[in-house]
Each structure stands twice: as C-alpha cells, then as structure tokens.
Amino acid sequence: MTVLSGFASDLPPLLWSGAVSGCLYGLGALGLVMTYKSSRVVNFAHGNLAGLAAFLVYGFSNGALLNLSWGNAVLFSAVLIALIATLSYALISPIVFKSDLASTIATLGIGLMLQGLIQLLFGADIVNLDLPVPRFGFSLAGVRVSSYDLTVLVVTLLIVGALFFVIDRTRLGIAFRAVSTNPFASRVCGLNLRSVHLFAWLSSAVLGLVAALLIVPTTFLSSTTMSSFMLQAFTAAVVGGFNSLPGAAVGGVLVGIAMNLFAFYVSPEFMNTFLLAVILLTLNLFPGGLLEKVSGGRV
Amino acid sequence: MSDMAQATKRLRLARGGLLDLRNLGAAALLCLLLALPFVVGGFLLYTLTLCFANALGALSVSLLVRYSGEVSIGHSFFVALGAYAVAIMEKQFGLSLLLSLPVAVLLGIAGGIIFAYPSRRLSGIYLAVSTMALALALPEILVHSEKVTGGFEGLYVTLVPLPSVAKELQRYYIALAILVVACLALAQLRGSRQGLALLMARAHPSAAEAFGITRGWARVSVFAISAALASVGGAVMAFASSTVSPNSFTLWSSIFLLVGSVVSLNRLTLPAGIIGGAFLTLVPNYLASAGDWVPILYGAALVAVTLCVNCASDIRLLLARRERP
Numbered sequence A: 001m002t003v004l005s006g007f008a009s010d011l012p013p014l015l016w017s018g019a020v021s022g023c024l025y026g027l028g029a030l031g032l033v034m035t036y037k038s039s040r041v042v043n044f045a046h047g048n049l050a051g052l053a054a055f056l057v058y059g060f061s062n063g064a065l066l067n068l069s070w071g072n073a074v075l076f077s078a079v080l081i082a083l084i085a086t087l088s089y090a091l092i093s094p095i096v097f098k099s100d101l102a103s104t105i106a107t108l109g110i111g112l113m114l115q116g117l118i119q120l121l122f123g124a125d126i127v128n129l130d131l132p133v134p135r136f137g138f139s140l141a142g143v144r145v146s147s148y149d150l151t152v153l154v155v156t157l158l159i160v161g162a163l164f165f166v167i168d169r170t171r172l173g174i175a176f177r178a179v180s181t182n183p184f185a186s187r188v189c190g191l192n193l194r195s196v197h198l199f200a201w202l203s204s205a206v207l208g209l210v211a212a213l214l215i216v217p218t219t220f221l222s223s224t225t226m227s228s229f230m231l232q233a234f235t236a237a238v239v240g241g242f243n244s245l246p247g248a249a250v251g252g253v254l255v256g257i258a259m260n261l262f263a264f265y266v267s268p269e270f271m272n273t274f275l276l277a278v279i280l281l282t283l284n285l286f287p288g289g290l291l292e293k294v295s296g297g298r299v
Numbered sequence B: 001m002s003d004m005a006q007a008t009k010r011l012r013l014a015r016g017g018l019l020d021l022r023n024l025g026a027a028a029l030l031c032l033l034l035a036l037p038f039v040v041g042g043f044l045l046y047t048l049t050l051c052f053a054n055a056l057g058a059l060s061v062s063l064l065v066r067y068s069g070e071v072s073i074g075h076s077f078f079v080a081l082g083a084y085a086v087a088i089m090e091k092q093f094g095l096s097l098l099l100s101l102p103v104a105v106l107l108g109i110a111g112g113i114i115f116a117y118p119s120r121r122l123s124g125i126y127l128a129v130s131t132m133a134l135a136l137a138l139p140e141i142l143v144h145s146e147k148v149t150g151g152f153e154g155l156y157v158t159l160v161p162l163p164s165v166a167k168e169l170q171r172y173y174i175a176l177a178i179l180v181v182a183c184l185a186l187a188q189l190r191g192s193r194q195g196l197a198l199l200m201a202r203a204h205p206s207a208a209e210a211f212g213i214t215r216g217w218a219r220v221s222v223f224a225i226s227a228a229l230a231s232v233g234g235a236v237m238a239f240a241s242s243t244v245s246p247n248s249f250t251l252w253s254s255i256f257l258l259v260g261s262v263v264s265l266n267r268l269t270l271p272a273g274i275i276g277g278a279f280l281t282l283v284p285n286y287l288a289s290a291g292d293w294v295p296i297l298y299g300a301a302l303v304a305v306t307l308c309v310n311c312a313s314d315i316r317l318l319l320a321r322r323e324r325p
Helices: A002-039 A046-062 A070-092 A100-122 A147-169 A171-181 A183-188 A193-218 A225-240 A245-265 A268-285 B002-016 B021-039 B043-068 B076-093 B097-119 B124-144 B167-191 B193-203 B205-210 B215-241 B251-263 B270-286 B293-323
Strands: A137-140 A143-146
Touching: A002 A046, A002 A143, A002 A147, A002 A171, A002 A193, A002 A225, A002 A245, A046 A070, A046 A100, A046 A193, A046 A225, A070 A100, A070 A193, A070 B293, A100 B124, A100 B251, A100 B293, A143 A147, A147 A171, A147 A193, A147 A245, A171 A183, A171 A193, A183 A193, A193 A225, A225 A245, A225 A268, A225 B124, A245 A268, A268 B097, A268 B124, B021 B043, B021 B167, B021 B270, B043 B167, B043 B193, B043 B215, B043 B251, B043 B270, B076 B097, B076 B124, B076 B215, B076 B251, B097 B124, B097 B215, B124 B251, B167 B193, B167 B215, B167 B270, B193 B205, B193 B215, B205 B215, B251 B270, B251 B293, B270 B293
Parallel strands: none
Antiparallel strands: A137 A143
C-alpha cells in the first residue's frame, strides 16, 4: 500500500519535469527534422551549433568576449549563428542533391570544426548560464511548478506555434512542404530549392539556439554536454519519425518523460544506454516513428 | 557499381597473372616498414605501432562504407570491445595477445551482429543515429562496470607473447603482421564469391534478392566483418599502448576513425590503411602544442576531402560524356 501511495506521489512531479525537459528535446528534434525533410541531410552539426550558440550568449553577456545585456547578447549570437548556418549550408551545397551519405559525413566535419571553435574560444570551462526570469514557484496538485518550467512551456509553445503557422499558412511554408514531399516536382514548378533549404537550416539553427539557452540552466554548459543533448534530440526525432514535424515535438515529450522515469526508478547513470535501447526498440517496432502515416505500397 | 566493376576486373587480372603496379607499391611500403626499426627507434616506433592500430580501425569503417554504403560513428564501441577483451583476458586469466586476439575477433563479430540486426532493414541515417547512441553509451558502461573494466582508470596490458625479444620490437612487428594479414584478408574478400555477393547487394539490391542475397543478410554480415576488424584494431591498440581507459573511446574517437577512413578515400589497401592511421596518430602527436586546433583540422579535412571527391567524380562524368558524343 505504501509502495502504491509513494508511486502516486512520485509520479506527477516526474511526469511534469519530464514533459518540461521533453519540450526542449522536441525543439532540438524539430530542427533536425526540418533540415532532414527539406534537404535529406541529417545535420550532425546541429548540437555543436546549438552549443556554440549558448557559449556565444555566455561570452557576449559575461564580458568574456563582449559586455552586452542578455537580450542584446542573444540577438547578437542569433545573427552570428544564422551566419554560421548559412555558411555551413553553403559548404555542403554542392553535394546536397547528389549523395545523402557524403553530405551527412560533411556535416560531421562541420560539427568537428564547431566543436574545435568552442574549445578554442572558451577552453574546457564549465559555465553557468541562467535565464533572466524572476524566480517564483507554486504547488499545483502535488506538483511544484517553477518560473523556469513556465518559461520553457511558454517559449516552446510560442516558437512551435509560430513555426507551424509559417509552415501551414505562408507561401514559404507551402514551398517547404512541397519541397519536402517532392523536390523534383517543386523544381519543375519553379520553386527555388536552395532558398527553401536555407529557410530550413536557418530556422533549425534558431530552434537550436532557443533549446540550448533553455536547457543550460538545468545543468551546466561545457564543451562536452552538448553531445548528450544532441543524442536526446536525435532520439526524439527517431521516436517521432524523421519525416514528421509534429512527431518530433511529441517524441521529445515522450523521451523526456521516459528518461525521467528511467532515471528515477532504475538508474541515473545509464541514460545514454537507455536512449540507445529506446532508439533500437523504436526502429524495430515503429520503423517510421510513432506518428507515421500508414500507406500502402505497390509491387 | 564501380566497386563491383573494379572487383571483377581485379579478379580477371589476378587470373591472367598480370603484375599489378599497386601491389608492387604496397610491397615496397611493407619492405620499408619492415626495415624501419633498424633505422629509427623509441618514440617514432611506438607512434607507428599506434598508427597500425588506428589503420585497422579506419579500414573497418572503410569496409562498412564500401560494402554497404553506410557510415558508422560508433565504431569506437567495437574498438573498445577488442581492447578490453585483451586487457581483461590478461587480468583474469593471464593470457597474452595471441590467445586473446581470437576472443576479440569473436566478440567483435557477435557485437556487430547484435547491433546490426535491429537496424538491418533501415536506411542509412537511422544506422548512423543508432551508432551515435552506441558511441555515447559506451563510456558510461565502461565507467560504471568498474569490477570488470577498472572504471575511470582502466586496465594495464603488460604481457607480451615472446618473453625473450625486446618489447618495443615485438609490439611493432606483431602489430604490423596483424595489419598485413588483415589487408590480405580484405583483398581476398574483395575477389571472393561472398565479397561479390555483398557488393551486388549494395549496387543492385533487387537483382541480388533474385539471387537469394537479401539486403538484411548483406547488411548484418558486412557490419559483423567490419566490427570484427575494428575489434582487432582495438586489441592491437591495447597491446601497443599497454593501457586501456574509457577516455580513448568517446564519440569523438569514433568520428576520428571516420575521418581516417575518409582521408584514405575509403580504400581497403595497406597503403590506404597506413595513410588513414597515420593521419589519426601523427597529426595529434606533432600538433600537441596546438591541441585545440586538432578537431578543426580534422573537420576541415573531412569536409575538404568529401568536396574534392565530389569534384573529381563530376570531372570524370564530364570527361566520359565528352568521349561519347
């Protein structure tokens, strides 16, 4: 009986905090899925770029590089990150249409360069980077809700809402959907594939920046933490299906909750192993992700 | 496609008994490497021994790329499998490399099959993503199973197979011998029926299925061979550096193996392996003062080689078009 009541009191906070961090994995996964859907490239540099973004915000606001206010630092880093994303797309643009394999390898190279850049600029420092939000908290049905949680939820909803609005309602979004469904036909119709790709890469970089800024306060920032965050985003993308934007968001929340439950009930030390198991299981049970559309095939 | 055409051409050449210039080059390189310990010594010899180990690792990634068209960024897992097999066999049973090497091979094959089986039907990106998870899971497994693996500190490898010969020379020659045997085995695979079957499954999947070579089977067997090769590389690495620790098996070391493979143009010959291994071993050694530049350099090399290969294939296509109007 005590076990059961303990379970009942443990579970809601675990689900809540899992869902909150899951939102951030979802943001990371959305960026991966956007680049994959439009240009068929799995961007392995995504996590490194997001890590660099967070480091830049730190450097610009703490006086390591510049001494700006937090908002200006974010703005400045966003511009720089957009520039780097454009540059990295320009680097691999000759091979994007030819070989998925070669372009994926090239993104690994870009990721290595960004990682080196982080180490070069900031060394092996471990950095704390907080959000400038007032601290408060309240209890709701046995769950402690903090200002951080609310910030994460609000920002995620705003960003995801804006993204889906753009994709659903604007010409750019229609172009994006067309290109990700059938690149050849959209080219025949006169769409510029490059600009659609660029839109996807830029928005993915911004999503990465937001996700990195929001996730750093829960842990700390070092040149190595970003690779495990990237794994969480990748797992979310696999769970939701690499082809589905809503899937990425849902997958993020699911992965966040599952990770929290695993850490609490089994062991907090084997998170990456657990994610590996999740990836392999998902690939076997739902090869196209949980939200895959069922469609027939022709022989 | 071109791989297959090349393989059949090789086969014909071998049967015709024609001398191959490339084989001569490889033989010359081998002679040079055999004679080297009489000229140089100490640190360079040690570095070269490590280079042979890395060469095996780079070759294992190249094998995967060539035969199945997949990339893996988790091969440090299989390298670690071999390295820890050697160290644990020594610690628990007091056996030296020659007896633990077969164990490392078997472990590599088993690990490769277990890992590739779930992803046998999936397209390349999913394999790449799951190998990334594999590489990230490895350090925490190694650190948290302290009783067997020695945790953070790792284990030492001190036994050598021949007690009477100088340790350095032994390490060098045994590593070289293993690398040469591996390269000969790869050449044999390339000309064999099985090798052709695997190449066919990559180039013409449906035709291969008609012959009874299913894609899943090809994927699993290529991965198993590649993992076994990586595991041998790990065994040599442990033997050469006389220590194993989780620090040397991270996601980055996996990606470096891929860099070594790409830099050697994914070729499966002895010189290519040495180039890949040398790039991985010598660059960090000689740029030790500029440690932080190493990832940037590797990344730049990866991007540059990929772009150059693409450029070269463009030019070849253009020339071919010009030849037949």
